[in-house]
Every structure is written in structure tokens, then in C-alpha cells.
Amino acid sequence: MDLNYTPEQIAFRREVRQWLATNVPARPLQSFDTAEGFEQHRQWEKTLAKGNWGMVTWPKEYGGRGCNLIEWLIFEEEYYRAQAPLRVNQNGIFLLGPTLMEYGTPEQKARFISKMASGEEMWAQGWSEPGAGSDLAAIRSKAIRDGDEYVINGQKVWSTRAVFADWVFCIFRTDPASEKHNGLSFIFVPLDAPGVTVRPIPQLNGLPGFAEIFFDDVRVPVFNRLGDEGQGWHIAMSTAGFERGLMLRSPARFQETAKRLVALYREHANDILDLSIEDAVVKAFMDAEAYALSIYQTASRLMNGGKIGAESSVNKIFWSELDQQMHETALNILATRAELLPHAPAAGDVGNWLDGFLFAQSGPIYAGTNEIQRNIIAERLLGMPRK
């Protein structure tokens, strides 16, 4: 064990910090759940890509820097410290990216990763269906082979940012006779393909952060299939491992939220009447630290050849409940002003705590609900009986 960064890592941190200091937009961008905000964020992705900061862990030939996971964590720490814009292409770069690296052919990597890295193509995830949420293996949408193409029919739902994205990575049933986890394949669909209809679904804050996607005889080349036919479930689970366990929510995000929470508390300490609020602030800080430590440990283990397993479920529960707790605490500090929208004339310093609070309510739901994660922990990690 050595808990000191190497001189190279410190130099890397400096380089990141410097680049962000000169490039992060001075004013916050609009929400990426609006058409305008989405384009602003796309431009930011392009800026990142120009500096080769789009996804530092990718090989240089794909626009990355070949960084290891510790360097990735350092990059993320600096990124959140600089209050840089949220990653509009997070489903692409954090979820699909690593999966493509593992399962993609060289041609697929060349075709898809480069444009993802350059900020040209934005990705949505299309797994859930009306009848397939927690029971994801109940997927019914079909992709039937026809020569060099698949013909796709069916419906996906809750696809984040699909309203404005360019591509969606899906799981479809390629073997119509199959059931459950068998006969599924991992397939990419351009959202402007004939037969694709995207219906926006407004979320709790009224913005169309979700979409429902309808497929009506949509044709895509077999080239768009990742991995073998029928291997979809297996691949999806490796993506989900990244989603829950590591990439999607790096600890820096929560540490910076905790830092802002401490600042908010200090600002209001004199008028706070509830003795338990200070406790909650301290707890938020402790939990954000614990999460960071745990991820450093996981990253180190992976770098030493380990694999991510059921502990990604443990992580997912921890970060999502931490995020909820931090935002609840912030609203308690803001007290009577907590309900105000940021543009209300009397909003004062409410900032985006309310919107963050609304989003935090979804944390225990997306990326596999916390109930399902608890079942996984109990059964697979702890060996409790399934029935």
C-alpha cells in the first residue's frame, strides 16, 4: 500500500487542472435536457475531444490518452473541482465505450469509438421496455436477421437523452423463439433511421429527459451488432457492471457535492435551528470520502488484474443513497426557500439544489433499482437462499 500519488500522477493532475482552468466555460451551460443546452454540451464535448480529454482511459488512436484508472480518477477529481459541464455523452463514453473496447471488432472500434470520442455522435441507452424494467430479460423487441441486415420491431422506454441523441445502443431479441437471457443481441441503431420514432417523456422537472423509442421495420446492417448473436445479455451485464460500479458516477461528483454542502451549511450556520443538520452534513462528507476510498481500492484492484463483480451493486446503493441524503440536507438548510425554482426572484442562493434533489430521487431507480441490488448482494455476495 502506498497512498501517495507518484510524481507523474501529480504532474498529470497539474496538466488537467491547467487545461480545465483555461477551457471550462465561464458560465454554466443550459440543461442538456433542452435542445439548446444539448447543443451547448455537444460543443463542450468537442472542445474536450480537441484537447484529447474526451475519455482519458482510451488508447491514443481513439482520441484518448491511454490513462489507467487512477489517472482517470484524478481527471474526474479535477473535472468536478473545476465545475465543468456534466457529460452529455455519458452513456456513450462511460457505458458503451468500455464495452466496445472489450467486445468490438477493430472495424467497429474505428467506426464508433472515434466519433464518440470526437463529440460527433451522442449515444443513448435503449434497454428498458414497458414490460422489461427490473426484469430486463423480459425484452420483447425483436431484431430478425434478413441477409446482411437486422429488421427491428418493438419499443424501448426511459431512454435518457434519446430525444436529442444520434445513436442508441439496444438489446433486442434476435431469436424469436428464445426466452429470458438467451437469444438476445447487442445492437446499435441510428436514431434518424427510417422507421424510428422518438417520443419525448417529460421528467419530474418538466424537461424531456427521457424518450420512448418505437421501431417499425427498422433496418440496420449486421455490422451494428456488438459481439456474437445471442451474447447480448452477457455483454449488457458487463456494461451494467461499469454503470453501477465505477464509471458512471465517479466519487469526485459526490465529494464536490459534499464540499458545496459544507459551504452552504457554513453560510447558513447562524440561522440553522435543527441540531441534526450539522450531523447530516458531517455524515455526507464522511460517506463521500468512504465512497472515494472504496473506488480507489477497486481501481487499484482492477489494475492488478481483478474483475468487477457483485460489489458494483454495493457501490450503486451507496452512491445513490448518499446523493439523496446530501440533497435532502441541502433543502433542510435552505428551509423555507428550498421549494423555490432558481429563477424565482426571492430564490437567493438556492442554486441548483432543488433540481439536484429531484434528480437524486431517481438514483435508487436507474442503473438497476436498489431493491434489485440488495437482492444481488444478499444472494450473490453473501450467499443467502434465493427461495
Add this chain to the structure above:
Amino acid sequence: MDFTFTEDQLLFCDNVKKFLHNEVTADSIRASWETATGRSDALWQKFVELGLTAMLVPEQFGGLGMNELDFILLAQTCGEVALPEPLVETALVATPLLAALAGHDSRCASLLEKIAAGERKVAVGHAVNHLVSDAHIADYLLLPSGNQIHLVPKEQVKLTAQPGVDPSRRLFSVDWKVSDETCITNGAEGVGLLAATLNRGALGVAAQLLGLAEAMVKQTVKYTTDRHQFGKPIGSNQALKHHMANCAVKTEFAKPVLYRAAYTVSRRPLHADFAVSHAKVSAGEAALLAAKNSIQSHGAMGYTWECDLHIWMKRAWALDKYWGHSGFHKNRLHQWLMNPNAKIGADKTFGEQVA
């Protein structure tokens, strides 16, 4: 000792409950968001016909002369249906305040009669709230200034809308000038009435929070019964049953606390602070838990604008911080309890009664 509601009280509430559930639905609430005021005068006039605005108005001023205990179940029902109209603030907060002054202030007396008759509306401001809800439809505003309370006609105020998370709520900051003409009480009387008003506001909000909590649980029980995953209703999973059961435990143990608070406000108003704060804190916790566990049990559906759940969740998030946020009320409990002379103990649940 009899800790039940009378048959009359229950019957009255039952009737109003049916009426409210008929009139106020998720659809009608969504429709109200699209209107300029967000409020329905037609609905208000129906309240008036049923005598709801007059319940706590003394008979001599054209009211029904009922009390807080008669109203509390109705206030809960207002939460249950997520009523946007300010019925609870009018009946439980504004009219008792005016009634306290009506004996020697003809303006209050006349306004009281007009509120009972549905001819005028009032909004109530208080230092704990900063903003005033429903000020835009009020003919008069009851506004605090130090120890004074002023009755200010709408022509003499300037309102600025303050949009919040709940599209049903209409909040305003109020610009106005203190003048002798509008002052209706001050000094010790003003202090006392401001304190009583705070307790009534908090009591009304606590009741609505419990109604909201129960409504959310009810919707969630239905949703988790209808929605299937893994070939069975999602509600058959123990995890979800426990989510809902935990809400029920919280709510059940907030109810008697609420009813004691209503009783105390009605019979021993000077000793009601502690009972009211207890009720407000417990009801807030129950409602926040119900919101959290309900959205969780709905999955992604609960995170949409289309799903009705958010109408109730957002009201709960807002009301939890209204008429004294939980910190304010917890602090009152702390102060009360840490006083070495606090009257606590097994024999004092209902106050010191042995001479």
C-alpha cells in the same frame, strides 16, 4: 377520557370527503396549472355552499361556530386530494384570527361575514414563511409587521410571483407600506395572535401532510398491484411491502399526535406550541418517507411528469418546509423539553390535570 371523534364529526368529514374526491382529481389539478390563477372560483363557491369557509367563524358573524377538532379531518382530506385552493388557510388560520378581533374591530367582523358568505377571500402572511401563498386571489391580506398584524386591501400591495417546485402552489412576495390605518392589532395581543396563527398554520399543514402521505401510499399500493415484473405483481416483493409498511407505521404514529395538537389548539391554545410542533415534525417525516418510498416503488414511471404521483410528492416537499420547517419545530421541541420545569412524564400526556 375519550380519544375518538364524534359520530357527527365523522359523518360531516365523510360527506365532504366524498365531495372533494369527486371535485378534485389529478386531471382537474393538471387543468388548473394551465389557468392564469391556478384557482377555481366555481369550486370555491361550492365550498361556501357547504359551509366550509364558515366552519370556524362564530355564529354571530354568520358562521357555523365549529372548532379545530371539527375541521382537522377535513384538513387531512384536503391533503389527500392535494387541493390547490387555500381552504385550510382560510378556514383554520385566517378566520380564527379575524374572529379574535371581530368583537372590537368592525373591519374584521365585516370581512369575516363576507368570507363565510364567499364574497371575499384573504391570504395570510407570517414571519416564518417569508412568502405568502394565494395572495393573488385575495381581496385582503393579513400581514405581520413586528408585533403588529395589518389587514391590507389588495390595492395597497404589490405582488411578485415566486415560482416553486409544486406547480399547484402560488407563492408571492408582498411589497406593502405599514400604516396606522391597516393595523388591526399590536403589542401583547399582536404577539399572542401571531403565535396562535403560527400554530394554526402548522396544524393545518401537518394535517395536509398526513393526507398527502396516505394518498401517496394508496396510489403506490395500487400501482404495485397492477404492475408486473418477473411474472408477478411487483408489490408481492417483500422489499416493496416493507417500503409501504414503513410508511404506514410513520403515518399511524403521527395521527394521534396530530389529533392531540388539534385538541390542544382548540381547548388550551396557550399551551399548544409543543403539541403542534410535535405534530408538524411527525407529519413531515411521514410525508417525506411516503414520497421517497412511493417514487422508489414506482420505478422510472414515478420520475415522470405524466405520472400523477408528483402532484402529491411536490406538495409534500413544499409543505414540509411551510409554516415552520422541521428545524424550526424541532427547535421549539428542544427548547420546551430542555426547560427543567417542562411538564413531562407518564401522567402528563394531556397536560397537568391533577390540581
